[in-house]
Amino acid sequence: MEGIYGIWLRDITKFFRDKARLFGSFTMPILFLLIFGGGLSGTMESMMGQMTGADGDFNYVEFVFPGIVAMTLLMTSIFSSLSIIEDKDFGYMKEILVSPVSRVSIAIGKMLGAATVACIQGIILFMLIPFLGLTYDFVSLLLVLPFMFLFACALSGLGLLIASVIRSTQGFQMIVQILVMPMIFLSGALFPINNMPAWMHTIVMLNPVTYGVDVMKKIMIDVDSLSPEVVEAMGLNLEIFGRLITIPEQILFIAVFAVVLVLLATVSFRRTNA
Amino acid sequence: MNPIISVRGLRKNYKKTEAVKGIDFDVEEGEIFGFLGPNGAGKSTTINMICTMINPTSGSITINGYDVASQKARVRESIGIIFQENTLDEKLTAYENLMLHCRFYRVPKSERQRRIEEVLEIVDLQAEIKQRVDTFSGGMKRRLEIARGLLHYPKVLFLDEPTVGLDPQTRAHLWEYILRLKEEQGITMFLTTHYLDEAEISSRVAIMDAGSIIALDTPDALKRQLGGDMIELATEDNALAQQEITKQSTPESMTEHEGTLFIRTDDSNRFISQLLPTLTPAVTSLNIRRPTLNDVFLSFTGRSISATKGDG
Numbered sequence: 001m002e003g004i005y006g007i008w009l010r011d012i013t014k015f016f017r018d019k020a021r022l023f024g025s026f027t028m029p030i031l032f033l034l035i036f037g038g039g040l041s042g043t044m045e046s047m048m049g050q051m052t053g054a055d056g057d058f059n060y061v062e063f064v065f066p067g068i069v070a071m072t073l074l075m076t077s078i079f080s081s082l083s084i085i086e087d088k089d090f091g092y093m094k095e096i097l098v099s100p101v102s103r104v105s106i107a108i109g110k111m112l113g114a115a116t117v118a119c120i121q122g123i124i125l126f127m128l129i130p131f132l133g134l135t136y137d138f139v140s141l142l143l144v145l146p147f148m149f150l151f152a153c154a155l156s157g158l159g160l161l162i163a164s165v166i167r168s169t170q171g172f173q174m175i176v177q178i179l180v181m182p183m184i185f186l187s188g189a190l191f192p193i194n195n196m197p198a199w200m201h202t203i204v205m206l207n208p209v210t211y212g213v214d215v216m217k218k219i220m221i222d223v224d225s226l227s228p229e230v231v232e233a234m235g236l237n238l239e240i241f242g243r244l245i246t247i248p249e250q251i252l253f254i255a256v257f258a259v260v261l262v263l264l265a266t267v268s269f270r271r272t273n274a
Numbered sequence: 275m276n277p278i279i280s281v282r283g284l285r286k287n288y289k290k291t292e293a294v295k296g297i298d299f300d301v302e303e304g305e306i307f308g309f310l311g312p313n314g315a316g317k318s319t320t321i322n323m324i325c326t327m328i329n330p331t332s333g334s335i336t337i338n339g340y341d342v343a344s345q346k347a348r349v350r351e352s353i354g355i356i357f358q359e360n361t362l363d364e365k366l367t368a369y370e371n372l373m374l375h376c377r378f379y380r381v382p383k384s385e386r387q388r389r390i391e392e393v394l395e396i397v398d399l400q401a402e403i404k405q406r407v408d409t410f411s412g413g414m415k416r417r418l419e420i421a422r423g424l425l426h427y428p429k430v431l432f433l434d435e436p437t438v439g440l441d442p443q444t445r446a447h448l449w450e451y452i453l454r455l456k457e458e459q460g461i462t463m464f465l466t467t468h469y470l471d472e473a474e475i476s477s478r479v480a481i482m483d484a485g486s487i488i489a490l491d492t493p494d495a496l497k498r499q500l501g502g503d504m505i506e507l508a509t510e511d512n513a514l515a516q517q518e519i520t521k522q523s524t525p526e527s528m529t530e531h532e533g534t535l536f537i538r539t540d541d542s543n544r545f546i547s548q549l550l551p552t553l554t555p556a557v558t559s560l561n562i563r564r565p566t567l568n569d570v571f572l573s574f575t576g577r578s579i580s581a582t583k584g585d586g
Contacts, residue, residue, distance in 0.1 A: 003380075091357065092363050095378075096378065097327065098327065
């Protein structure tokens, strides 16, 4: 436990010490909110209004905000896992690997560190809610936090696994380009996943981010107050094999995903002869 | 004395090459064990196996009574390692680096503050406790690493090229710290170095070459094994001098290098008093010395260690 705490504490300390990274972490999500929230909302809302016929009921900013929080979680979790490559490059990984800290503790410590950093960024975004004219229920924001942490753990686990097989920072950037971007765009984070070609829909359903985004939206958006047409238009009736998926099922799926990835990352540490 | 490290039939094969070919040795408690060898001799592989970093193909290693294969965590608690390269987190302060180490090694909470101050005092870094490591000089970083390696009171301290890249003055200082550690704390040291004069402080020296240990003894015994003294002789006509020397005596070995004859002989007194005056060419310089570890290394491996600089 002490080992997990030490590894976690180190990454958190370094996150707050790195001024450039701290500042950069504020700017990117805000930029996305401006572009997607401000720039796209008019177009999206008029398109949705035509589709559903229920004009004015569809608030795109309300729809996209949880998506952008999820996207921030994804980016930050994966990028924070990059620290493991730095640790190898700068030799610190050796100090950890020759210590009595178990390999699974190293993986868990790293995962929790990246997930914590990601959640801090998510919470920073919450502070923008009043300025965006959004009215999420305060209780729903509190409820979504534990899920955000679980989701971030799963994504950090994925980052760790990538980091453990990639040797260089450049290689990592490439993986991010070919993996992270599609994971965001094909998840329903930024636009509803309706009327897609079948092959694309299959990818969406295989993408774990889809379920994370869906749960966050269902918790944060007051779905019951919306007309059924709007809920459908938002793509919130996620089905698999023609059956509606429930929130507990999705949470279970994310949790299993997180555990499996941490175990895989542990195995890769065991192989490492740093 | 009991062996603190016991290595039996240790072997490591990589796909086609045998890096370590079944070696046996013991390290006694409280000694400084020098581990030497040219580049690619299997030194690093051996150390990595002892430090639980890689698994042997076969053979067994016991450290402090714990089996390296089955009791890795116990072994890791028993050893401290000063790596050749810097493994500090330079973005953190000296204190933070040491505190993390305490957590990794489960040093009791009530002990941490005291031990951190204690090890910093040993390496003379008390004043820098709150400074970030990236403001430290190379020598200070090394000292901090040694301090960190001592925090969990290891039984054995591994020093892998501890002075590489340091200036001579810092090197000398570092050895003072290391020797004081041995005397005051009685810690066993497992040392690798390319500076053979530094290896002289070892209680015993093992020389590894091509995956096997080819010599293992005290530095004095190894030098005695070479026999006699080294005579460095330069004359106005070295070729003629060589002829005359071989005519009258049979030195252990005689080589010429950059205008100087290196003669190893069992009886340097007779050589100087009887043979030298009879030489026809005039002697331009003469030096008699005991064989050094470098001569030992050269005679065992056929190579000078300075020519093999780098990671072995």
